[in-house]
Amino acid sequence: MAGTAERRTARMLPNAVFAPVRSLTAFEETVERLGTAIKLGLLTPGSRLPAERELCARLGIARSTLRQALTALSQSGHVFATRGRGGGTFVSDPQPPTDPPSPEMLALWRETCDQRLAVELGVAVLAAERAERADLDALDELAATLEGALEDFAAYRQADVRLHVGLAESTRSTQLVRAMTETQGAMTDLIAYIAHPPQVLSSSNTQHRRLLAAVRERDGMRAAQIMTEHLQGTEHILAGLLPGG
Amino acid sequence: MAGTAERRTARMLPNAVFAPVRSLTAFEETVERLGTAIKLGLLTPGSRLPAERELCARLGIARSTLRQALTALSQSGHVFATRGRGGGTFVSDPQPPTDPPSPEMLALWRETCDQRLAVELGVAVLAAERAERADLDALDELAATLEGALEDFAAYRQADVRLHVGLAESTRSTQLVRAMTETQGAMTDLIAYIAHPPQVLSSSNTQHRRLLAAVRERDGMRAAQIMTEHLQGTEHILAGLLPGG
């Protein structure tokens, strides 16, 4: 009977429908967005942000709100500003250390990984459909960079993020790019304090190569398959170290 | 050189990093959440919402804010309230017609489909890992319901949503359930005004069956493959009817 199905299926639904609707303030969201982009190295040290008057327009917020965010980012050392013509707000050179993952972050690490799986799978399949030759050439270069950074995890991680975000860009979906940067930001917090021996990074990079090859051959399902294995790597490591594994 | 790769890869990035940070108000988000759940039939007509004093606590908002949202939903005819003991707020029986998709909705239909692809692929793979026997039995019943509703698109659509959301629930990821309901809400707006002849629905349902079978056999990749084909069905229809196809 349909009634039975409804009763069974509807069990956990209200938990999702009636879950908290805590929306971040414009200030918080701005700090999050810019801060994540800087931490991930998407905004490179030394690079200049758009002028405040232009940036607040792009972000759709008031200038005073943007300044709050920039003040916060400057106090945390991610950014500094110089005045006068030719001045501006710049990404700081020595990046402050990533803050340790919060308890609630650790409690929800599995949800974070699930989210990542969805984003990365979607990206893999769509990239296989839409990535252009030039995109893939650039991504291959990044994979080469990765191979030279097996000993320096910070450098490796940054190039890794660039590769995954770059793959998302090749789908031409701004939503997926945003979701990917968000996800990578959350993952960085999780894996920053975990040991990554060179051989792990090396095998991870082998998967990158195979992934790009599959995308190049427009084989979305093989790309998805490789991506799944790729992500399960980190997931297994986390499962061994964190509660709820 | 790494420099070249960076320059190529960074082309569209700022568009995502500096995109508007439009955060919805608590009021708007609440209307959206409850309204979508009602439109999708996840909150069935006649069912009672939790009492205001309890619901505002669950949603993490003030009661006055919740009342704003409920007032809006009652004025749009989705909900009605009765006073006194044993009263409450109930989902209206005759659902008001879905509003036609807005122009900006239509302009972004491809992004919506991309988002859906990601969510559904993640759900398919994770469900194949985690769905329990009882979940799948309930989903099979829903698939049977679907087969009896080939002539009534409204009924078919509602059961279809239930099935997809139910599959998301079987992953035990509240985030994915939320993402799925959001996505289904957006999709409903898009496909409400498109003809769906019975044979299309029938073949769509064949895919449901195959999907559930793959999940039951814990074959995540086959589930992903079938899901991709399943989604491409609607996508091709939309591509033929909407701009930017």
Place this chain on the structure above:
DNA sequence: GAATGAAGGACGGACAACCAAACCTTTTCT
């Protein structure tokens, strides 16, 4: 038939976030 309790409904004050528009200060380029 009166009391109780559980529900929605209404009001008012306080506060924080956000916006808008000016104006000031510093620096560089012409």
Place this chain on the structure above:
DNA sequence: AGAAAAGGTTTGGTTGTCCGTCCTTCATTC
């Protein structure tokens, strides 16, 4: 020297949200 382009400052007003309190309705219970 002056114009231009940037960050820095101030002010005032609007809106969303919260909190607490009280009122009204009405089924149940005594």
